[in-house]
Amino acid sequence: MSGFQGYVTSRPVQGFRVPQHVQNLVIRNYCETREMTFLLSGTEYAIPGSSLILNQMVDRLDQLDGIVLYSMFQLPEQAGSRRKIYDQFLGKQKTMHFAVESLSLNVCQDIERLEDIWSVFLTMRDIPNIQDQL
Amino acid sequence: MSQVFVNDAEIELGDRYQENGYVIVPVANLGEFQRIQNLVVDSVEVVLGAGETDPASLLNGIHEKVSVGELNSFRLEMIRRMNAESWFRSSYFDLARPTLERIVGNELAMQLRVNLSIQLPEDEGSLLPVHADVWSGDSPFETVVWVPLVDCFDTKAMYLLPPAADKELRNNFGQSVGGSSEELFQQIKNEVVWIEIKAGEVLVFNQNLPHGNRVNKTSETRWSMNCRFKGVFTPYGDKKLGEFFEPITLKAASRLGMAYQFPSLHSDPEE
Numbered sequence: 001m002s003g004f005q006g007y008v009t010s011r012p013v014q015g016f017r018v019p020q021h022v023q024n025l026v027i028r029n030y031c032e033t034r035e036m037t038f039l040l041s042g043t044e045y046a047i048p049g050s051s052l053i054l055n056q057m058v059d060r061l062d063q064l065d066g067i068v069l070y071s072m073f074q075l076p077e078q079a080g081s082r083r084k085i086y087d088q089f090l091g092k093q094k095t096m097h098f099a100v101e102s103l104s105l106n107v108c109q110d111i112e113r114l115e116d117i118w119s120v121f122l123t124m125r126d127i128p129n130i131q132d133q134l
Numbered sequence: 135m136s137q138v139f140v141n142d143a144e145i146e147l148g149d150r151y152q153e154n155g156y157v158i159v160p161v162a163n164l165g166e167f168q169r170i171q172n173l174v175v176d177s178v179e180v181v182l183g184a185g186e187t188d189p190a191s192l193l194n195g196i197h198e199k200v201s202v203g204e205l206n207s208f209r210l211e212m213i214r215r216m217n218a219e220s221w222f223r224s225s226y227f228d229l230a231r232p233t234l235e236r237i238v239g240n241e242l243a244m245q246l247r248v249n250l251s252i253q254l255p256e257d258e259g260s261l262l263p264v265h266a267d268v269w270s271g272d273s274p275f276e277t278v279v280w281v282p283l284v285d286c287f288d289t290k291a292m293y294l295l296p297p298a299a300d301k302e303l304r305n306n307f308g309q310s311v312g313g314s315s316e317e318l319f320q321q322i323k324n325e326v327v328w329i330e331i332k333a334g335e336v337l338v339f340n341q342n343l344p345h346g347n348r349v350n351k352t353s354e355t356r357w358s359m360n361c362r363f364k365g366v367f368t369p370y371g372d373k374k375l376g377e378f379f380e381p382i383t384l385k386a387a388s389r390l391g392m393a394y395q396f397p398s399l400h401s402d403p404e405e
Binding site for chain 1: 377381
């Protein structure tokens with residue numbers, strides 16, 4: 001089997017809940033516009049902090065071209081856990097995509113870009129949305 | 135004696151930005167501007183098969199080659215081609231970098247994709263009704279870098295409501311807004327400033343101020359790019375990190391600060 005498997009969750013992403021069928025629509029559109037074969041999505045357990053399904057998908061990367069997550073913020077919050085996932089993709093020469101951000105992990109240099117966004121996100125996330133203060 | 139931490143040029147630029155709501159300056163890197171302009175012209179030639187060599191003639195006269203009905207798909211293809219170039223966004227940033235560093239800061243977040251507007255003469259389908267980006271969910275800390283690829287004047291340009299008039303509008307918004315954005319424009323139309331700007335200049339404007347465009351009554355097509363910037367550690371609105379913005383100029387001390395963790399009293403095999 002080759003193609004890209006989608007990855008969706010039922011937990012909020014950056015504070016917002018996105019229905020799973022909407023996440024799948026975004027992933028499907030991302031794949032279509034890039035002529036990537038979209039395989040059905042895996043759905044993460046709703047258990048807080050769980051990455052069990054994602055890990056399972058990563059373990060069977062050999063059977064895929066890569067994985068398309070709805071958002072990069074569905075990756076684990078722990079930097080070390082994210083790093084392990086990045087390394088597995090790069091080690092197997094597979095690609096990881098983030099549909100809503102239109103970003104992807106293709107080469108080692110992409111890690112710094114992704115981690116810069118993660119670092120600022122974690123630093124800033126407890127600051128309320130400015131719209132609520134206007 | 136008062137303490138002054140910024141130089142005269144910085145004060146002058148900041149004052150002008152606050153007083154007028156915008157500044158227009160020559161592009162900071164003419165070579166990169168020409169590179170971007172050439173990219174757009176080359177893309178037009180590939181998509182349309184056009185063979186005109188003078189960029190200004192080709193872009194100003196594109197309405198002779200692209201119909202209103204074809205415009206949006208043509209525009210989206212141009213945007214895709216621009217943003218597909220790995221150098222494009224850093225070159226765009228270079229056009230306004232010194233001005234942004236004086237007005238916004240030197241640790242910046244940049245919009246992930248640069249937009250392109252193409253406004254054909256007499257086209258009523260590409261209008262941006264009067265709006266302030268902050269009314270649509272943008273953070274009031276954002277600023278817009280607007281770069282024309284052709285000379286813009288009169289209705290070929292965009293308009294902006296100056297800060298003093300904006301303040302008055304906001305103070306009386308409930309009474310003056312009417313029932314539609316068109317009524318709002320009619321309310322402010324005598325106070326807006328039409329931006330006159332040449333290719334090779336860059337407009338940096340305060341997106342908290344009402345702005346927009348009208349039907350282009352000139353005989354030339356407008357081509358302009360726009361992209362938002364903000365201080366990376368200023369509050370975000372609905373345009374989030376990752377999906378809309380990304381950090382572009384993080385400094386060493388910030389990287390160290392974000393990565394810092396207190397030493398642990400317990401051993402943690404994960405770290």
